[in-house]
Amino acid sequence: MADPLATVAGLAAQLAARKLSSVEVTRALLDRIAALDRSLNSFVTIDGDGALAAAEAADAARAKGEAGPLTGIPIAHKDVLMTAGLPTTCASRMLANFVAPYDAHVVARLKRAGTVLVGKTNMDEFAMGSSTENSHFGPVRNPWNTALVPGGSSGGSAAAVAARLVPAATGTDTGGSIRQPASYTGITGLKPTYGRCSRYGLVAFASSLDTPGVFARTALDCALLLAAMAGHDERDATSVDRPVDDFAVRLAASAADPARPLAGLRVGMPAEFFGEGVDADVASAVAAALDELRKLGATTVPLALPRVGLAVPVYYVIAPAEASSNLSRFDGVRYGHRAAEYGDLADMYRRTRAEGFGPEVKRRILVGTYVLSHGYYDAYYLKAQQVRRLIADDFRAAFAQCDVIAGPTAPTAAFRIGAQADDPVQMYLNDIFTIPANLAGIPAISIPCGFTADGRPIGLQLTGPAFAEVRLLEAAHRFQQATDWHRKSPPENVA
Amino acid sequence: MTTTDWEVVIGLETHAQLSTRSKIFSGASTAFGAPANTQASAVDIALPGVLPVINRGAVERAIRFGLAVGATIAPVSVFARKNYFYPDLPKGYQISQYEIPVVQGGEIAIVSPTRGEIAVKLTRAHLEEDAGKSLHEDFHGMTGIDLNRAGMPLLEIVSEPDLTSSAEAVAYAKALHALVRWIGICDGNMQEGSFRCDANVSVRRPGAPLGTRCEIKNLNSFRFLEAAIEFEARRQVELLEGGGRVVQETRLYDPDRSETRPMRSKEDAHDYRYFPDPDLPPLAIDAAWIERVRGGMPELPAAMRERFARDYRLTAYDTTMLTQSRETAAYFEEAVRAFGDDAKTIANWMLGEVAAALNKSETDIAAAPVAPAALAGLLRRVADGTISHKSAKDVFDAMWAGEGDADAIIARKGLTQISDEGAIGTLVDEVIAANPSIVAEFRAGKEKAFNSLVGKAMAATKGKANPAQVNAILRKKL
Numbered sequence: 001m002a003d004p005l006a007t008v009a010g011l012a013a014q015l016a017a018r019k020l021s022s023v024e025v026t027r028a029l030l031d032r033i034a035a036l037d038r039s040l041n042s043f044v045t046i047d048g049d050g051a052l053a054a055a056e057a058a059d060a061a062r063a064k065g066e067a068g069p070l071t072g073i074p075i076a077h078k079d080v081l082m083t084a085g086l087p088t089t090c091a092s093r094m095l096a097n098f099v100a101p102y103d104a105h106v107v108a109r110l111k112r113a114g115t116v117l118v119g120k121t122n123m124d125e126f127a128m129g130s131s132t133e134n135s136h137f138g139p140v141r142n143p144w145n146t147a148l149v150p151g152g153s154s155g156g157s158a159a160a161v162a163a164r165l166v167p168a169a170t171g172t173d174t175g176g177s178i179r180q181p182a183s184y185t186g187i188t189g190l191k192p193t194y195g196r197c198s199r200y201g202l203v204a205f206a207s208s209l210d211t212p213g214v215f216a217r218t219a220l221d222c223a224l225l226l227a228a229m230a231g232h233d234e235r236d237a238t239s240v241d242r243p244v245d246d247f248a249v250r251l252a253a254s255a256a257d258p259a260r261p262l263a264g265l266r267v268g269m270p271a272e273f274f275g276e277g278v279d280a281d282v283a284s285a286v287a288a289a290l291d292e293l294r295k296l297g298a299t300t301v302p303l304a305l306p307r308v309g310l311a312v313p314v315y316y317v318i319a320p321a322e323a324s325s326n327l328s329r330f331d332g333v334r335y336g337h338r339a340a341e342y343g344d345l346a347d348m349y350r351r352t353r354a355e356g357f358g359p360e361v362k363r364r365i366l367v368g369t370y371v372l373s374h375g376y377y378d379a380y381y382l383k384a385q386q387v388r389r390l391i392a393d394d395f396r397a398a399f400a401q402c403d404v405i406a407g408p409t410a411p412t413a414a415f416r417i418g419a420q421a422d423d424p425v426q427m428y429l430n431d432i433f434t435i436p437a438n439l440a441g442i443p444a445i446s447i448p449c450g451f452t453a454d455g456r457p458i459g460l461q462l463t464g465p466a467f468a469e470v471r472l473l474e475a476a477h478r479f480q481q482a483t484d485w486h487r488k489s490p491p492e493n494v495a
Numbered sequence: 496m497t498t499t500d501w502e503v504v505i506g507l508e509t510h511a512q513l514s515t516r517s518k519i520f521s522g523a524s525t526a527f528g529a530p531a532n533t534q535a536s537a538v539d540i541a542l543p544g545v546l547p548v549i550n551r552g553a554v555e556r557a558i559r560f561g562l563a564v565g566a567t568i569a570p571v572s573v574f575a576r577k578n579y580f581y582p583d584l585p586k587g588y589q590i591s592q593y594e595i596p597v598v599q600g601g602e603i604a605i606v607s608p609t610r611g612e613i614a615v616k617l618t619r620a621h622l623e624e625d626a627g628k629s630l631h632e633d634f635h636g637m638t639g640i641d642l643n644r645a646g647m648p649l650l651e652i653v654s655e656p657d658l659t660s661s662a663e664a665v666a667y668a669k670a671l672h673a674l675v676r677w678i679g680i681c682d683g684n685m686q687e688g689s690f691r692c693d694a695n696v697s698v699r700r701p702g703a704p705l706g707t708r709c710e711i712k713n714l715n716s717f718r719f720l721e722a723a724i725e726f727e728a729r730r731q732v733e734l735l736e737g738g739g740r741v742v743q744e745t746r747l748y749d750p751d752r753s754e755t756r757p758m759r760s761k762e763d764a765h766d767y768r769y770f771p772d773p774d775l776p777p778l779a780i781d782a783a784w785i786e787r788v789r790g791g792m793p794e795l796p797a798a799m800r801e802r803f804a805r806d807y808r809l810t811a812y813d814t815t816m817l818t819q820s821r822e823t824a825a826y827f828e829e830a831v832r833a834f835g836d837d838a839k840t841i842a843n844w845m846l847g848e849v850a851a852a853l854n855k856s857e858t859d860i861a862a863a864p865v866a867p868a869a870l871a872g873l874l875r876r877v878a879d880g881t882i883s884h885k886s887a888k889d890v891f892d893a894m895w896a897g898e899g900d901a902d903a904i905i906a907r908k909g910l911t912q913i914s915d916e917g918a919i920g921t922l923v924d925e926v927i928a929a930n931p932s933i934v935a936e937f938r939a940g941k942e943k944a945f946n947s948l949v950g951k952a953m954a955a956t957k958g959k960a961n962p963a964q965v966n967a968i969l970r971k972k973l
Contacts, residue, residue, distance in 0.1 A: 082544045095543065102537060104544060203543040208773035237548050237775050322773055325576050328587020329541040333640065349580055372578070372768035381770060 004028035005164045008073055008221035009248075015062065015072050022055035022062075022072025026116050029074050033118070033165045039493040040141050042150075042159040044079045045087050046119040054116040061114065069248070070228055071114030076169040078157050079120040080127050081107050081212070082201040086117075090203050091135040092125045094330045094337045094356035104201020105236065106170060106212045106229045113228035118166060121156030125358045126327065127172055127205040129153045130180060130430040131420065134360045139417055142185060143490035144457060148414040151181030151430075154215070158185040161215045162490055168216040168225050172202055174209045175315050176410075176434025179446035182215055183409035183459025186448045186488060188476065189215045190222040191434075193466045194441035195240035197226075198233030204326040206319035207238075209438045217486055219447065219476035223247035226469060245470045251477045260297030261478040266402040267298045267462075270305040273407030273433055285450030285458040286408045289479070293406070296478055301402045305394040310387050311436040312428055317371050317384035318439075323361075324368025330356060363424065392440040395465070404475055405463040407433055409446040413456035437463050445472045448485035457488075501698045501735075503728045504705060505664045506618075506656035509671055510649045511681040512625070512689040513556045519624050519648035520547030520590060527687050535627075535642035541585035546774050549574075553648040554778065556680035557597045557622050558788045560650060563678050563795055564617055566601030568785050572621075574775040577767045582640050583627035591651075593769045596621035597778060598650075604797060605670040606815070608662045615667050616655040622778075623649050644688075650680070656695065656705065661724035665717050668692055677796055677821050691715045696727045698735065706731070707741040711748050711755050723748035727755050799824055807831070807838035816846050822861040833871035840874055848888060852895050865894045873901035880961055886910045914961040916968070919952075922960060923969050926952045937973060945969070 002014060004025045014020040030048050037043050051074065058072035082088050082100040084107075089095045103111065111117070124134040132140040132155025140155040142148035143163035150159040154171030158181035161169050171178040173191035182189025190213050197212040204210060214225040227248060232241040255261030267290065274283070290300055332338035332352030339351035357365070371380035398405060410430055420427045437444040442465060449460035460479075464472045480486050518525055521538035538545045561568045575593035598620035607613050625647035630639035652671065658664045672690055675681040683690050692715075697708035711727055714720040726748075731741050746755040771777075794802075800814040809817070817827045823845075830841045849870065853860060865873075873894065877887045882905055893904045905911060913919060926948055927934055933951075937944035952965045 088543065090543070098543070100544075101542065199544075200546055201544040204774075206773075235548060236546050238773075321770060325578050325588050325768070325770070328578060328580065329543070329585060331580060331582075331587060333582045334540055334585060335542070345582065369768065372770050374766045374768075377768075377770070 005032075006167070007217050008070070008167045008224050009218070011073055011167055012069055012224070016067070022058040022074075022116060023052060025072065026051050026055035026074050026118065029118060029166060033160075036163055036493055037160075037165060039146055040143060040159050040163055040165075041138050042122055042140050042156040042163070042165065043076070043119045044089055044091060044122050044137050044156065047086055047117060050086070051116050051118040058114050058116060068114055069224055070110070072116060073114070073168070074116045074118045074166055075110065075225075076119050076121050076157060076160050076166045077107055077117060078123055078154050078169065078171050080123060080172055080203045080205075081170060082203070083107050083117065083120065086120060088120065088203070089136070090126045091123045091137055092356065092358065092361070093136045096136060096337065098336055102201065104212075105198035105233045107201060109229050109231065110170070110225070115228075121154070121160055121169055123156050124153035124177075125361050126203070126323070127153040127174055127177055127210075128323070128360050128364055130176070130427050131415075131417075132156060132159075132181070133417060133421060134358055136358065141417070141493075142414050143493060144186060144414070144455065146493055147416055148456065149184065149417050151184035151410070151414060153177040153181075155181050157215050158182055158187060158189065161185070161217065162187050163493070164489065168214060168221055170225075170229070171213055171215050172205075173211045173213050173434075173438065174206050175319060175438050176431035178213045178215065179434045179444060179459065179461055180410050180431060182446040183461075184414035184457065186451075186457030186459075186485070186490070187215055187217050188219055188222055188445065188447050188480075188486060189213065190219075190226060190445045190469070190473070191437065191443060192226060192230065192469055193240075193443045194438075195238050196443070196467065196469065197229050198231075198236040198239045200233050200235040200239075204322075206322040207326060208322060209315075209319060211438070218480055219445065219473045220248060220251050220480075222445070223251050223470075223473045223477070226473075240467075242467065247470050247473055250470050251474055255478070257297065261481075262293060262475060263297030265293075265298040265404065265475060267293055267300045268303045268398050268402030268405040269300050270303055270308065270398065270405060270407060272305050272308045273405075277411050277432075278408055279412040279452070281450075281452035282408050282410070282412060282458050286406075286460055289449035289460045290406060292479060292483060293475070296482055298475070300406075303398050303401055303405075305391075305398060305405075305436070307387065307390045307394050308436045311391055311439055312432055314384045314387045314391065314439060315431075315435045316367070316428060317380050318388065320364040320368030321372050321381050322368065324365045324372065327357075327361070327365055332356070360424070388439045391436055395436070395440045395442060395463075399465045403464070403471060404468075407461055409433060409459035409461040413452045413458055433461060442466050443469045443472055445476050447476045447479060448488070449483070450485060451488075500700065501728075501732050502701050503660055503724070504656045504697045504699065504708075505658035505661070505724060506695040507654045507658070507664060507668060508693040508695070509652045509654075509668065510625075510691050510693075511652060511675045513553050513648040513650055513680055514682055515550055515552040515556070515648050517550060517552075518646035519550050519553045519622065521646050523646065525647055527684075529643055531630075531639070531641035532643060535645060539585065539646045540642055541587075547590060547772070549775060549778065550648060553622055554597070554780065555788055556648075557620065557650055558780065558785055559678045559680050559792060560620055560652070560675065561598040561601065562785070562789055562792055563674060564598075564601030564603055566617065566620070567599040568780055569595060569597050569599055570780055571595070572597040572778045572780075574622075574772045574778065575769045576772045577769055579765045579767060581626070581629075582638060583629045583642070583645070585627065585642060585645055589624060589626060590772055590775070591623035592621035597780070603667065603670055603674065605663075605666045607666055609660055610663070613657075615657045618653040618655050620650050620652040623651055625649050656697075661721045661728070664694065664724055665721045668717060668720055673796070673819060678793060685715050688715060692720055694720060694724055694727070696724055696731070697741070698728055698731045706735075707743050709741065709743065709755070710745045712745055712758065714748055719748055719750050722750075722753050723755055726753060730755065793821060796824075807842070809838065809842055813839075813842045813846065817842060820860070822859065826860050826863070826867050829867035830871050833868040834874055837878070840878070841871070844870060844874060848891050852891075856895075864897055865891065869894060869900055876901050876905060880912055880914050881905065882910050882912050883958060883962065885958060886912070910959065912961050913956055913959050914964060916964065919960060919964050919968050920972075922952055922955060923965065923972055926955065926969075927972060934973065945973075
């Protein structure tokens, strides 16, 4: 029987076998979004007409024998990625009416691969947050329990994929913004190596950390999307020019020893990821996942990342510093919000930015401006960059002893909406395990590995050395072949 | 100004717009004069999500400059963001080089009007982007923004405070202006703002430590540069002699009133919050790149002056004048090649007739209506006695006016010199016969009378007789 709610790989097989057309899948998902998203608020923009037109084009291409693995697959993009002709708001009042005049590089690549864009997903304003409560368009709710946050900042994409509104969606990960919401919503989220996917058309938050990536239900689906998204872009000087593995093909290859497909894989267990501060349910689910990895043939290696504890403070110097500069272009002069009334030029800037930005964005601009200011630069920004290098060194040393590093994606499962809204530092600590990979620029993936006693999803994070995405995807894929955490669906939340 | 009691100390910061076809961080055109905002790409107007990519042509021009002034080319230099809000600065920051510039050190040899040949030391030269323009006229109660200039590639060349007078500052600026054009990195068009100077000026008693400086911004002509420094130095001296003190500030020069006025003081100077631009990896320049650029460098003026003095036996004045620009030097060498060996004759003509004609018609030498080979053709007719030097000037004017080459004009105007010995002998006999009293004066010892007889002979042939031959034959016959 045709299943429009299948995974990317599942839909691709049905489309290829003509059990379903892209138009049928797209229509089914648009109907589902219309029915369910009022309670989730995961979308900012839905482009039904555009999606159906793209689906028709995809079906026509397939009829001509011109279909690739992603032709006709509906997806959504985080609203921080520019999409030509569609609003790109960054969930900010500043850009509430901004229509993108061009496609981000990853958007263009996925379009060329034949995907069907159904809409843009909600997020923390300018990707600043860990709960998707900081949105001009209201908070996103977690499909597993609508009283909970979906994590952030890519909470809209995570919720949409978890609720089967789309089989896959893009996200961006500056300090855990893909992996933490993937963990909170029980799906798979991949943050590639910095430089693997172009940042061109990603509205910059923290340029040295921002990484486009992907959400799906399985590692195999992530592999399919990454293969299409990744690749050199000469418009991004930090994009890396190296061949892109055909990730999905590597995953499809059969293991030498099917009973022990991860034989030879050394999994590092940093003491810092298994200590205090991790919720008991999370700790036991991750421990069980490590047992599973051992059962699949992997060996575990205890190790230390001694300076990883400095990651959060370092991040909250570097990221706001870059943000304070990156967000200067939102000045009301050329596009975006401008205050209706103002006196002189300085007053226009003041009012425009006071009205256009929400409180968390303002907080980070203030922090960033402070740490870069004369007399403080050395003590904060320069010092943070030095420690950042030491953290990257810790990872380099660790990867001499192991192939991947495992641990919980976040110290807790999803929390209630509003629970941490008044405590920014507590909020920042949700990213304690995800931020280190951003500082080191290395790839990491979050995969579902269990639930808390009260039914909230838990994520296992695997981190690898630079450009070892295929190693992460393969380990995650073998784990998912042996487990079914990723097959669990949240309840249907009909508003 | 009481220059005996005070020393003026000047350093210049010069912005040379690099002659790349596209901007420093985007593919938009750099052509001058397009309608407002038609040469501003998504990157230049700072749309959300866009990123800068360095134009290697701009880097190459910076390397050229570094090689030309004997500087260190940094193997790694860093682009930084200079953050401030202004409507013509689309990103809210300017990308520049701050702590680690691409060109470090170096010097430029100049001829100082007061100190003779000196080497002016450079601190650095760094790559940066220009901002757009705010247009305050034509927009009643509003400001227009033209972003065509946003992202134009600039090389900011910073001198040490080595200059001691306004005239010396101008000599340095002119030498720098000639150099950037010579090595083809900047068109030097000052009206269009392709070459503009900021002057840091301070005064002190001889031997005293450096005084407080003021920076005068955006001087876009040598005349303004000189006048602004003159005014500013005098202002500071008067202030100090009156018991006041100089406040460090940025000032603007008003050419209409020939004075400088405060723009902003140090107190309200921006905190630019410089930090390395995370969008641009450090700029790496390896030895191979530098050598490739070196291979494409033209011969530099200093080396060329030396060669001209050696090979053509020209004076220092001649070699300096002939190397004012690459075009001038090229014209000279082409003319010499066409003419043969007597380079001094070419030099004299170029610095005399040709320079005067260029000046009068406000023409660049590259567009001179008399080509080097044509000039050589004219001078050959002087050398071989076909025409007199005096006629040659008339022929040159005719050539300049486009009347044809030297031979055609000589033929048409009947200017061919009479060099036939028999004909001149007959002419001299006639002159002697017709002027017995002058002949008598000469024979009585009045040498002047001889010149008078030569004059008569020349006049009789309307100047066409070869004067040297007239001289010799007349003297013989007398």
